Amino acid sequence: MNDQNARPLWALAAGLGLAVVVVVLIKAGPLLHPPLGERAPLNPDCDLLHEACRVRFADGGEVRLAIEPRGIPAVRPLQLEVRLMHLPTPEQVEIDFQGVDMNMGFNRARLQPVSVGAGADSGAAASASADADADANIEHWHGQGMLPVCVxxxxxxxxxxxxHYPGGSRAAPFRFVSQRPN
Structure with a gap:
């Protein structure tokens, strides 16, 4: 086969390859960015760098987020803790870190549920804490994440x-400002 006969075949192969890439991106879109059923309003009085913060959905359900270490440094493991109050049990809980003014890429941490009564407490204190959480309809989730380096x-x-729920997802936003050490 000479070069002139091969060119249309290469063009066809490139077109098919491009079509496959486009289909994969379209199919992966909902996995990376699931449709949101509701987004809670941002709590402007919250300072996540210094304390745990809460946001409330219209139905009264609350999400509390705590991140350790305080100050939320970049490129260091972060301990993430989410408590859900008066909300149905989700299938999955994730935290998506996004730069507000600059795209920092995909950075999402999946959290794991904490069993009632699990944790560093022991004995009567753990039992009392578990009872209080159960009485208040509180679920506890935890995991690790990391902020990337920024210029x-x-x-x-x-x-x-x-x-994440079977019928869609809900989002609770929390804003903070990180400082690069000098």
């Missing part, structure tokens, strides 16, 4: 807690 000395982030 900016100061970066505004949104940590969006994603609650």
């Amino acid at each position: 900016r000395a100061r970066m505004t982030w949104e940590a969006q807690v994603l609650l």
Whole structure:
């Protein structure tokens, strides 16, 4: 086969390859960015760098997020803790970290449920804590995440807690500003 006969075949192969890539991206879109049924309003009084914060959905359900270590440094493991109050049990809980003013890529941590009564407490204290959580309809989830390095000395982030349910997802947004050490 000569070069002139091979060109149409190469063009056809390239077109088919491009079509496969487009189909994969279209099919993967909902997995990376699930449709949201509801987004809670941002709590402007929250300072996630110094304390755990809460946001409330219209139906009264609350999401509390705590991140350790305080100050939320980049490129260090972060301990993530989410407590859900007066919300149905989700199939999955994730935290999606997004740069507000700069795209920092896909950065999502999947959390694991904490068994009632599990944790560092022991004996009567753990039992009392588990009873209090059960009475208040509180679920506890935890995991690890990490912020990537940023070229900016100061970066505004949104940590969006994603609650995945069979009928759709709910999002609880939390904003904070990270500072690069000098």
